[in-house]
Amino acid sequence: MSPHHDVPEAERALRRSSGSRRVAKHRLTRRNTVRGAQLVGLTAALAAAAGAGAVGISPASTATATSTSVNPSLESMTAARIERRELGSRDMSRFDLSLETARQNAAQLAAARNAKLAATATLTERRAIALQAAKAASAAKAAAAAKAAAAAKAAAKAAAAAAPKVVLPTTGYHLTARFGQGGGRWAHNHTGLDFAAPIGTPIRSVMAGEVIQADFEGAYGRQVKVRHADGTVTSYSHMSAFTVSVGDTVNAGTQVGAIGVTGNTTGPHVHFEVLPGGGDPIDPEPWLREHGLNP
Structure with missing residues (x-):
């Protein structure tokens, strides 16, 4: 026979009820322990997040945490x-701080870039203004130079128009020998006019033309020849010095040399000749009179 057969049914029911209560109490104790530990952990986490030194716990929670053991x-x-x-x-705080620093740095860089752009724009504007002013000044200078050149050209033209077309070869003179005159001083008849004047007196080209000779020419001494527009060549001899060179362009009255005694001469004078087409000399007196001059 089973041992339970001697126990009354009521006692067995009481035992089952007592066992069920013990199991239920054990389970409730475990739940309270777990819940108490979770509550303590959550409270501590909230206190740490808020930066509090101590967390106030309700009496019921304290009693529960105290009365239960924590795993x-x-x-x-x-x-x-x-x-x-x-x-x-802490990492989030550092990230926020780094982000704020980055934003400040970006703002500073943007401000510096904007300032640099503004300075560059100002410099460019100043350079443009200076360039425009320089161009205006250059244009004004060129216009003034052109105006001056035009005025000089007009003055030269007016002077040329007013200048004599033909002049005598020197001033302050007296004639000492004429064309065709004979004598012991020449190998044959005289080929020109001799205008006697003090040494150094200027000798002038009688008409405009080009210098084709400026050299020492034997018995003629220092001699200059000028070819004129119609092909006529005029010659000036016995000079003490030249004041022109071959290739120079001269006007009527331009000095070509000075009175001297070079070559075959007995006194200071200029021996003047006229050579039509550069050929044989002719009498200078009629030629000068034809051009309005009376030597």
């Missing part, structure tokens, strides 16, 4: 969560 592994997990949250909070 060590759960405490470690809670502490780890709190530490991770603190690290995350």
